[in-house]
Amino acid sequence: MSHRAPSETSAFLLSISVATTMTPTRDRLAPWAKALLTVWLASCATYSDRTGGALEDFEQASFAHAESVFADEENTQSAFLSGAEAGLVSFTDGRYEDAIHHFEQAFVEVVELENAALLDPEALGREMSTWALSEELSDYPGEGYERVLLHAIWGLAYLGLGNVEDMMVEVRRSNRLLAAEERFHQSEYRSGGLATFLSAIGHELTGQLDEAYIDYKILSKLGVAKSLHGPSLVRISRSIGLAEASDQWEQEFGPAAEIPVGSARVILIAGLGMGPTKREVRVSVATGEGLLTAAVPEVVRNQHSILPVTLHVSQHAVKTVMLEDVQRLATESIADRIAWLAAKSILRTVIKRELRQKLDKEIGVAGAIIGDVFNMATERADLRCWSTLPSSWAAARIYVPGGEHSIAVDLPGGPPVDLGRVILSPGETMFVFVRTMNHDIHARQVGGLLVAPPAEQ
Amino acid sequence: MKTALILSLLTFVSCSSTSYGDASATETVNADWGSTDLQTFATEMSASLGAATQLAFLDHPGKDGDKRIIVYMGGFDNLTGEHIDLGGLRDKMTAKLVGTGKFRIVAEHQGQGEIEQQVRFQQGSGRVDPAQAKAFGKQLGADVVVFGSLRDITKTKSRSLETAGVKTKDVFFQLVLQCVNIETGEILWADESEIRKSQRTGIFG
Numbered sequence: 001m002s003h004r005a006p007s008e009t010s011a012f013l014l015s016i017s018v019a020t021t022m023t024p025t026r027d028r029l030a031p032w033a034k035a036l037l038t039v040w041l042a043s044c045a046t047y048s049d050r051t052g053g054a055l056e057d058f059e060q061a062s063f064a065h066a067e068s069v070f071a072d073e074e075n076t077q078s079a080f081l082s083g084a085e086a087g088l089v090s091f092t093d094g095r096y097e098d099a100i101h102h103f104e105q106a107f108v109e110v111v112e113l114e115n116a117a118l119l120d121p122e123a124l125g126r127e128m129s130t131w132a133l134s135e136e137l138s139d140y141p142g143e144g145y146e147r148v149l150l151h152a153i154w155g156l157a158y159l160g161l162g163n164v165e166d167m168m169v170e171v172r173r174s175n176r177l178l179a180a181e182e183r184f185h186q187s188e189y190r191s192g193g194l195a196t197f198l199s200a201i202g203h204e205l206t207g208q209l210d211e212a213y214i215d216y217k218i219l220s221k222l223g224v225a226k227s228l229h230g231p232s233l234v235r236i237s238r239s240i241g242l243a244e245a246s247d248q249w250e251q252e253f254g255p256a257a258e259i260p261v262g263s264a265r266v267i268l269i270a271g272l273g274m275g276p277t278k279r280e281v282r283v284s285v286a287t288g289e290g291l292l293t294a295a296v297p298e299v300v301r302n303q304h305s306i307l308p309v310t311l312h313v314s315q316h317a318v319k320t321v322m323l324e325d326v327q328r329l330a331t332e333s334i335a336d337r338i339a340w341l342a343a344k345s346i347l348r349t350v351i352k353r354e355l356r357q358k359l360d361k362e363i364g365v366a367g368a369i370i371g372d373v374f375n376m377a378t379e380r381a382d383l384r385c386w387s388t389l390p391s392s393w394a395a396a397r398i399y400v401p402g403g404e405h406s407i408a409v410d411l412p413g414g415p416p417v418d419l420g421r422v423i424l425s426p427g428e429t430m431f432v433f434v435r436t437m438n439h440d441i442h443a444r445q446v447g448g449l450l451v452a453p454p455a456e457q
Numbered sequence: 458m459k460t461a462l463i464l465s466l467l468t469f470v471s472c473s474s475t476s477y478g479d480a481s482a483t484e485t486v487n488a489d490w491g492s493t494d495l496q497t498f499a500t501e502m503s504a505s506l507g508a509a510t511q512l513a514f515l516d517h518p519g520k521d522g523d524k525r526i527i528v529y530m531g532g533f534d535n536l537t538g539e540h541i542d543l544g545g546l547r548d549k550m551t552a553k554l555v556g557t558g559k560f561r562i563v564a565e566h567q568g569q570g571e572i573e574q575q576v577r578f579q580q581g582s583g584r585v586d587p588a589q590a591k592a593f594g595k596q597l598g599a600d601v602v603v604f605g606s607l608r609d610i611t612k613t614k615s616r617s618l619e620t621a622g623v624k625t626k627d628v629f630f631q632l633v634l635q636c637v638n639i640e641t642g643e644i645l646w647a648d649e650s651e652i653r654k655s656q657r658t659g660i661f662g
Contacts, residue, residue: 114624115624115658168536169535169537169538169539172536172537172538173538176538176611180613184615206534
């Protein structure tokens with residue numbers, strides 16, 4: 001839970017109103033002090049101010065330090081963000097058990113917030129604060145798309161441990177949450193590509209080809225990763241005896257290349273670039289009764305490189321294709337809530353104008369100035385977001401003969417990152433998890449018998 | 458008097474305590490998978506399997522006088538949206554089936570590992586009387602394998618004016634098990650058990 005004490009802050013604000021109304025002349029200094037203190041309390045640093053250093057550490061591959069800063073709720077002031085950010089840092093660093101632990105913390109926070117009593121004094125105080133002071137004083141349970149992605153990435157962490165059954169649990173949670181979000185907002189997000197692809201892999205690994213077929217059909221409906229779902233639909237429909245469907249898929253995607261007996265496959269799953277951030281859009285209007293300031297968040301697309309990654313397995317190579325556009329999801333998520341956020345901001349401004357008028361009446365010009373400063377300082381958009389998310393999730397798949405292979409990944413124009421030599425058994429699936437940031441690639445392999453470590457880069 | 462009463466009330470409500478409870482008592486903390494679900498499924502399914510007349514007799518020449526069915530407890534797949542260790546359900550069913558006296562259960566993966574380690578110790582350490590040292594190759598061959606899966610359907614209704622601020626979560630668990638003749642592939646027994654749970658969270662939590 002958040003350690004912030006917003007109920008105290010809002011109580012403070014209320015106490016100013018009460019004090020200035022009931023004892024207008026007795027104690028003029030107290031409202032000054034209270035107002036200044038309230039401004040100080042409410043105008044604390046934004047999320048990016050508090051965690052920007054950790055994000056830089058993450059981008060520079062100083063994973064342990066970034067994880068410890070993000071994991072500390074004093075820095076994020078959100079249990080959800082602490083768990084999600086620290087979890088993704090651990091995942092990128094290949095520490096899957098730590099990642100699972102952090103993701104679970106984030107999930108527990110969401111469940112606690114959902115089950116919290118509406119009439120709990122602390123929760124009520126926090127909610128009132130968002131109406132009277134600032135949106136950032138609320139607990140942050142994550143945007144809908146962030147909660148959906150939390151489960152998908154949590155599933156990836158289980159896959160990193162070779163635990164397909166628990167990966168599938170997280171995939172189901174992700175899909176159910178997405179369906180609930182779409183029902184709630186009456187929107188169709190064209191999302192869930194990552195979780196659906198993981199579901200298809202899980203079903204294939206457990207021999208449930210009919211279920212994998214449905215997953216690939218969903219990917220086809222989403223219109224993502226054609227080079228992954230197209231051949232799979234052709235092959236699987238044929239192997240489970242859906243001759244008519246197989247013909248239709250073949251007409252749409254062309255014939256799928258035969259997979260020779262004894263082949264192994266390598267699947268690369270990549271988080272590309274850095275995800276979107278939020279910035280504040282602020283409108284201040286000078287009126288005869290003081291400044292009116294409204295503030296709402298806006299999604300800023302990150303300018304980091306989101307070039308596809310190429311996977312090299314011996315002399316074979318394949319490029320990633322997009323599964324999930326995180327930037328688009330973030331934009332649509334805000335768009336669904338923008339009217340509500342703007343309405344709350346305007347209402348807060350009106351409440352603060354009342355305060356300003358009281359201060360003006362009781363203290364004079366100095367009071368009016370304090371009121372304006374208070375309004376400017378406290379009226380802020382909620383800029384919290386899962387900052388370590390990539391811009392998009394992408395994947396690539398390649399079938400190779402079983403045996404010894406060299407594995408490497410690269411970005412266009414960049415040097416290859418060697419992952420060493422591995423022995424792949426016939427029928428085996430090996431995974432490579434990749435994260436790109438700027439022009440750096442961080443890659444981890446899961447599966448395959450490593451026979452020669454990567455060459456020094 | 459009033460002060461004393463308030464103080465004793467405060468003392469009472471602020472106390473924390475630990476106590477033992479009835480392990481078989483119904484657990485209703487929330488709608489997630491719980492001990493009562495485990496006990497209910499294990500009891501119902503082992504009773505159903507134990508009562509299956511089609512399993513009363515599976516003979517072959519190697520069985521000698523003991524005609525009990527030799528069972529291998531296979532995989533129980535978790536197809537729900539919860540992280541559930543179904544090994545606990547399988548172990549509880551194993552214990553109940555052994556208790557009926559109608560079945561002989563062969564060791565599964567974990568047991569085989571323990572057996573292998575012990576036989577190698579008896580054969581190779583030089584510490585065990587050779588006359589008593591056990592050898593590989595004399596394990597029972599299972600007649601049937603029992604396996605299945607647990608599924609769930611979970612629906613949640615969020616707080617709204619329509620629900621007067623009450624959040625409802627409805628969970629339906631379905632366990633389906635099969636017992637298959639290893640030699641013929643015939644399904645000799647199959648049964649399902651269902652549990653429905655509902656959790657309401659009011660405005661006071």
